[in-house]
Amino acid sequence: MAAVWSGALSFGLVAMPVQLVSATESHTIRFNQLQRGTSDRVRNKRVNERTGDEVPFEEIVKAYDTGEDYVVVEPEELEELAPGRSKALEITGFVDLEKIEPIFFDKTYYLAPKSKEYAKVYGLLHEALSRSEKAGIATFVMRNREYLVAVKAEGDILALHTLHWADEVRDAHLETLLEQAELAEREVQTAVQLVEALSMDWDPHEYHDTYQERVLEMIEAKRTGATVEKGEPPPTTTKVVDLMAALQASVESAKGRRKQADAEEEEATRRSRPPTHIKEAAEKRRARAAIKSEEKLPKPSELKGLSKTELYQRASDANIPGRSSMSRDELIKALSSKSGRRKATVS
Template sequence: MARPVWSGTLTFGLVSLPVQMFTATDSHTVRFHQLQRGTSDRVRNKRVNERTGEEVPLDEIVKAFDAGDEYVLVEPDELDDIAPGRSKTLEITGFVDLEDVEPIFFDKTYYLGPKGKEYTKVYALLEKALTDADRAGIATFVMRNHQYLVALKAESGLLTLHTLHWADEIRDPRDEIDDLPGRTKVTDRELKMARQLVDTLRIEWKPEDFHDTYQEQVKALIEAKRTGESVEKAEPPAESTNVVDLMDALRASVDRAKKPSGRGGSGKKRADGSASPPTQIRDAAAKRRRSAGSGKPTTGGGKSKKGAPLDSLTKAELYRRATDAEVAGRSSMNREELVEALRGTRRHRATS
């Protein structure tokens, strides 16, 4: 069994419930040691007296506040003496509707359990009351010389404690981000296509379907270096979608999402498992930018190549013709597949 990270008394009204708090989450980050390059010698951090250069034992280290002209020493028991509730009380101030607590306030999650079988009835009573009311208890408590604002929730038959950020810890996005959209306008056509993409990519929330692919790649890298094998590099980051090419990107994304093979068909995958944007979108964008600068037509169906053989067209021009011909699945096709699809469209029109 895990050891509790805190124990004390939960109080609501005149009811007291001795509880223990346990960490609810774990990290699977790959841990590295520090070595001196060229050796197998570990490098460790030491607490050193900066005046003498000598290492200081942990029990000789005290906290001190720099008051400018002197250091003010503070002992651990002095901090405990001034802590609200002497660090052992979790007092619920009141209960709020869960939907009123914005996600940005949530920080870390803990499990809360009764401190002994004799307290299970009070524990169960509070859990059922919170479930029926769909509310969370807001409280404060002190742990390890820090005071925390927390939300007490009922989840799947037990009580959970979520530490919250204080209001003055939440940064104003308008102070942090220079290029917020503000009153930027979008066209009805763009909005309709964007909504269609959101609807097409709708999934059920199943957290077990997601896993940390980067940590898997780190482990694979370590194993490859250990055995002397080569390591495959990840895909480069996707290029930004130009505003001029937004509709093409949206339309191609919807087409790809509709493929029965699921979310991207045969498109390439990046290291995080997500599909990279179709190459033809970038090709089409580059083609239009070049044409815009020269005053030439931007589509593959322009006068200069209207009757040109399909084999002589660029991939961007082929994709434009496939779009005009409403070729299904064109967003995930390579150049050769676009040529074959367009030839098939021509044969179908000729025989119909």
């Protein structure tokens, strides 16, 4: 993964060269713009609004509107304002993680040492932050913009979270509404019961982008002429007079689901493990099924006849990483290599 920034991370008198890589990637479905009724792509152009002429990229400059005129600013002039800051990430202090309110967090990056010789310094900072449960606060300049950041230990690596500046966080303006709302203790207790009944362990892997899946299904349906199913309508707004009844019904429903889940878990725990010969037979059946599934995988020549949507769906089924940013040829190559790499053996 390409680094988005490189420079020197320092805390106290200790410094090491590091590089910054994005910790997340978007799997947003991207659409092309066409003229309706045709297959003609519509392109965006940089046009001089006075003459209507297209302007080459190298002739475009940045300018600030003062209200009376424009002040042109060259890239090198911005760089000269902070030549050292654009390569320095200096931790000026450490704070308790719980002191940073979630609203201040923006984007996450991973910090990595640029070479193995700095692994000890990297590990030292990581261990110190992990044991102290603190985050290092720093500022640095990237792409002509200054960032306030928090550096913290996450797993086996150091993560850098960009933070919003204080004047970027809007006031909630909810004080008046909360003062006007009269909360009955019985309603509050029932609401707390609902929260407790719906409490669960946080596992981000249980969640996936179902909307993106529906969009891909719609695209395939439109391509093949199939019927496009509509989604569920939004829930009906709860009337204030029905609030208590809605809360109580929600608690009972949640308790029912929890009771059923607990019963299923107890039943699974009660059952003893299958005998060894049954377990071995099951493993062999799974291996044979894997081989059979492998034999059904399409050959590269067959993949070339599929649409990009079909290729993306197969890549999703095969759990191929980075598939959302792949071109059609890259999807074919990834699926082909996956097919050739996976083998199963049955004794």
